[in-house]
Each structure stands twice: as C-alpha cells, then as structure tokens.
Amino acid sequence: MRPGDKVPSENQLAEQFSVSRMTARRALTDLVNEGILLRSQGLGTFVSDHRPMSSMLEITSIDDEIMKRGHQYSNRVLTQKQLLASAPQARMLGVEVNELIYSTKIVHLENNVPIQLENRLVNPSYAPQYIDQDFSSITANRYLNKVAPLTEADHVVEAIVPTQEISDALEVTLQQPCLLVSRRTFSAKGIVSFANLYHPGNRYRLGGHLDFHSSN
Template identity: 60%
Template sequence: MLARYSQIKLAILEQIEAGDMRPGDRVPSENQLTEEFGVSRMTARRALTELVDEGILMRSQGIGTFVSDDRPMSSMLTIRSIHDEITQRGHQHSCQVIQLAEVKACHQMSIWMSVTEGDSLYHSQIVHFENGKAIQFEDRFVNPLLAPAYLQQNFLTITPNQYLNKVAPLTEADHVIEAMLPAMDVAQKLDIAVSQPCLKISRRTFSAQGVVSYAQLYHPGHRYRLGGHLDF
C-alpha cells in the first residue's frame, strides 16, 4: 500500500494527466489536502514539496502552488538518473544505445578525466526518451579502472548513472550549464532542427578513488527545463 503522501502525489498527477488540472492552475493548499485525505499537514506538505522538487508543481510564496508548464524540469541541485526523473513524473522511460566502445583519451579528455593521454576510456552514447520523445542525448566517458564492467552492462535496463552509483558511489561533482545550438549529429539524435536551442550540461563526477566519468548531456530546450526550490 502506498504511503499517504504518495497517495496525494498520485492523485494530483492523475488529475494533471487527465487534463483536469492544466499548467498555471492552482493546486489545493496544504489545509485543503489535509482535510480531503485525512492526513496531517506535514504529510500534505511533503507531497507538495516533492512535486515541486520534481518540477511538476511550482510554488509562489504567499500566493500558492501551481501546476508547472508542461516541459519536464530537472533539479539544478541534485544529480538523479534520467530514468528516475521520468518515472517519478508518471511517464515512460526508454532509450536507444548508439555506441559502447573502448577509446583512447585525447589530450583534452585526459585533462577532464585525470588520466594520461592515450590511456583507455570507455565511451557511451545513449538517447533517452520520455513517452517516446527524445529528451536527452548522453555522451559519456568513463574511467575503466573504477567501472571495469561498464561495457558489459545492458543500458536498456539500467542507466549509466544508476550503474556508476553502484560501483563507484558519487562523492562530488562539478557541472556547467549552457544554452547552445546543436551540431547536426546531436540534432539528428534528438529529432530537432539545428536551429532549435538546446540545454547542454557538462558534468564531471567523482568517487573517493577519483574521477569516474565526464558526460555531456544535451536536452531540447522546448522539451526540458532546469530549476529547483530553495529554502532559506
């Protein structure tokens, strides 16, 4: 049986999916949810807060909580698997593996990965889909010493992020976010025009043993957002 806060989340998601609540509509307040579902205010607050963190709702201080626009939103403050992001919105994740190969580190990649130029790296390219629409092109390099079985994984059933967190748990990361126009090959993989702006996230992740991976993540700007909620 679902936890009470999960029941509230599911009820709100079902109303959004059915079109009963549309982007910009105000959702019931904590007090209204408390009365409707017979739960504590803390439980109602948790349901709304998690939906805000997942980008489904947006909170306006002193006004209320509203249905966000219909582009998915990823947190700028946490690193989550794209599969988890999509399924938590109640949508279907699928992917297409473009490449899995062992390559030699070029000069620039040796700097990013803290290896010697010419050392072996694992390289993967995967397109991730949300309800059949391309939402992310993932171009990732991995240190074989920290994830030796990387190329043997079935990335149709587990994402690189999920696998790497199992074998080399994340301790820190740095990333850069920029708006850009995609190169032709990236546009083709995302099924967009080269004139369509993208959000590009360049992310390097570390475990206790060193640099685990360097990934460039491309998202169609009209299908994806970055954001989050901060409490001070």
C-alpha cells in the same frame, strides 16, 4: 490547448461537462497543483509551460525522473566502445593521454520522444565492467553510482545550437536551441566520469531550490 491558452471558467466548464461548479473548481485546483495550469489573479487560469524539469542541485537517474512524472522511459544506445584518451579527454578524467577509457552515447526518451542525449566518458579504473553493461536495463548513472558511489560533482549549464549529430539524436532542427549540462562526477578515489548531457530547449528545463539557514 497550448501553453498560454486561457482555460474556460468554472461556470463554463460545469455547463460544458454537466457537472457541478464545485467539481469543476476541484478539477482546476488539482491541475494547478500539478503545475499543468497557472492561475493569475484577476486574469484567469491558463495552460502553463509544463516542460519536464530536472534539479540542478542533485544527481538523479533520468529513468527515475521520467517515471515519477508518470511517463514511460526508454532509451537507444548509439555507441558503446573503448578508445584511447585524447588530451582534452585525459584532462577531464584525470588520466594519461592515450590511456584506455570507455565511451557511451545514449538517447533517453520520455513517452518515445527524445529528451536527452548523453555522451559519457568513463574511467575504467573505477568501473572496469562498465563497457560490458546492458544499458537498456540500467542507466549509466545508476550503474556508476552502484559500483563507484558518487561523493561530489561539478557541472556547467549553457545554451547551445545543436550540431547535426545532436539534431539527429534529439530529433530537432539545427535552429532549435538546446541545453547542455557538462558534468564531472567523483567517487572517494577520484574522477569517475565526464558527461555532456544535451536536452531540447523546448522540451526540458532545469531548476532547483535553495534553503538558506542562519548559522547563529
């Protein structure tokens, strides 16, 4: 069934699968609680738009996000190299133009389907061994948080149309909208990394919860 499709009623499911109505009701309730189904008062139960969701308000390692959903995580390292910072790259990392920096491009997969292309620049001053890591066994985010614990971050989220490189990496068409999260992370000493994180718009969503407490 596809998102938006109506699910058979409790009575219909009980008859179809030869179970009690109570069992059918419990199964539907469990699926609603997991976010797979959506109940609408007076209309019925429908298949929800159950795309993976990442929090905008915290930085987690993508392998943790995927495994918490009970899915398989894997990745493909496209590039892992040293380069001399261009003027825009130098501004992002707070280094001098032509200073040595590290660059990685990694595709993250959920159940063997690409869900994120991570283009990351790293300041070697805070993670000198970054370029030597085996990122098939540890994510870039997890490694950086280990060697240069993150204290703050800023990010911007926008919708984009993918370039050919992004389209190929995420296995989407050039017309498929994507989400871009541009994120700069800091340790206590300075800027650690800048990353552009690209997600297929039809496979991913971002969300968060704000809890406001009165100061009185």
